[in-house]
Structure formats: C-alpha cells, structure tokens
Amino acid sequence: MSQPPASPPSSSQSHSPFQSVAVEAVFPTPLWLVDLAPAVAEPLNRRLVAAILGLIEPRRALPPGANWQTDPVIHRRPEFAEVCQLVLQAAKGAQTFLKVSGGTLAITGAWANVNPPGGLNSAHGHPNNWLSAVYYVQIPPGTGAIRFADPRPQAQVLMPPVSERTSFTANDITVEAKPGRLVLFPGWLLHSVPVNRSQQERISLAFNLMFRDFTDKMAAPLWQGTAPLKD
Numbered sequence: 109m110s111q112p113p114a115s116p117p118s119s120s121q122s123h124s125p126f127q128s129v130a131v132e133a134v135f136p137t138p139l140w141l142v143d144l145a146p147a148v149a150e151p152l153n154r155r156l157v158a159a160i161l162g163l164i165e166p167r168r169a170l171p172p173g174a175n176w177q178t179d180p181v182i183h184r185r186p187e188f189a190e191v192c193q194l195v196l197q198a199a200k201g202a203q204t205f206l207k208v209s210g211g212t213l214a215i216t217g218a219w220a221n222v223n224p225p226g227g228l229n230s231a232h233g234h235p236n237n238w239l240s241a242v243y244y245v246q247i248p249p250g251t252g253a254i255r256f257a258d259p260r261p262q263a264q265v266l267m268p269p270v271s272e273r274t275s276f277t278a279n280d281i282t283v284e285a286k287p288g289r290l291v292l293f294p295g296w297l298l299h300s301v302p303v304n305r306s307q308q309e310r311i312s313l314a315f316n317l318m319f320r321d322f323t324d325k326m327a328a329p330l331w332q333g334t335a336p337l338k339d
C-alpha cells in the first residue's frame with residue numbers, strides 16, 4: 109500500500125507532481141484604510157476635539173466600561189462638514205473599487221464616541237447601511253486598535269493550531285487605529301473596540317452610509333424574466 113506524503117507537496121519540490129499551485133481568496137471582505145495627510149489631519153483633529161468635547165457637556169456619569177456617545181446626527185452640524193466630505197470622498201472611492209455603478213452614497217448617521225479609561229465598545233454591526241466608517245480623532249498610546257470578527261461562523265467549527273495566524277485562518281483581525289486614519293468597512297461586519305487601558309480619552313467619529321436612491325434605482329431584481337411583460 110502506498111503511503112501518503114509526510115508533508116503536503118509543493119510546487120517548489122523538484123519531484124512534485126504538480127505543475128503549479130495557486131491559492132485564491134474567494135469572497136474577500138474589503139476594509140479600506142485611508143490616512144489623511146498630517147497637514148490636513150492635525151488641524152482638523154484639533155477642531156474636532158474641541159467640537160466633540162463641547163457636544164458631550166454636561167457629562168453624565170457613566171457605568172464602568174461605558175462611553176459618551178452623541179446622538180447620531182452630527183453630520184448635520186457645520187463643524188463636522190469637512191470630515192463628512194472626506195468620508196464621502198473616500199466612500200466614493202470604495203464604491204468605484206467595487207465597481208458598484210450608479211447610486212449616490214449619503215451619510216445616514218454619524219456620531220462621536222469618547223471612550224474614557226476603562227471604556228470599550230462590544231461587538232456590533234451597523235444595520236441598514238451599505239458602508240460604515242470610523243475616523244480617529246484622538247488615540248492615546250495603547251488604544252490604537254479596532255477588531256473585526258470573521259463573518260463566517262462556520263469557519264470556527266474547526267480551528268486547528270497554526271504556526272502563524274493569517275487572513276486565511278484568523279477568526280478576527282485587528283486594525284491599527286491612529287489619529288487621521290479613516291477605516292471603511294461593510295456595515296454588516298461585526299467589530300469591537302478593546303478596553304481603553306490608558307489614562308486618556310479615546311475619541312473617534314462613526315459614520316453610516318447608504319445609497320440615497322437605493323429603492324428607486326438599485327433594488328430592482330438583477331435579472332429579467334423569460335416571459336417578458338409589458339408594464
């Protein structure tokens with residue numbers, strides 16, 4: 109009886125029976141990391157910190173782990189117009205990358221998060237929106253992370269030990285959060301923010317985006333019938 113090979117054959121082995129081996133990432137989940145130029149981000153963030161801290165006054169007492177969060181309407185306020193335009197510009201680029209033709213994205217909700225020491229955001233998604241985004245205004249040392257969870261729960265049925273986690277085997281990934289960085293992601297992708305273990309406040313802005321004309325122009329079936337009907 110023939111024995112199986114001790115290790116998987118590889119195209120680099122001269123005796124490999126395979127002419128080539130290719131791995132494709134099917135159904136990948138896109139994350140966009142957009143970093144503003146420092147000359148843009150630094151003055152913008154100074155203005156945003158002042159505006160955000162003004163909005164959360166008077167500060168309510170928080171239970172452990174909680175944070176201050178504004179109502180999700182800051183996109184209607186002039187002091188956030190500049191950052192909203194940047195988000196819309198980046199979102200349009202994401203739309204172009206995905207070759208989603210037609211449809212005009214609009215911000216449907218936006219809010220500020222101020223996480224005090226001990227504050228966190230547990231895993232959540234942003235329903236009813238095609239795209240979501242977070243912009244980092246103030247990130248104290250040690251708080252620069254946002255964690256995204258693998259949206260395929262069945263992929264965690266079997267998780268054999270690995271010598272190194274890669275995007276093929278990890279069940280979550282951590283993205284660096286830093287001032288001036290905008291992260292865009294599908295609204296359905298669950299994410300969380302670890303506990304703020306610094307002694308300073310962590311400040312970010314969150315955005316939801318949806319197609320303004322989705323119902324009228326984009327939600328119709330993507331196919332045509334074989335028995336054409338006249339309207």
Ligand SMILES: [Fe+2]
Nearest residue numbers: 232234299314
């Ligand atoms: Fe979120």
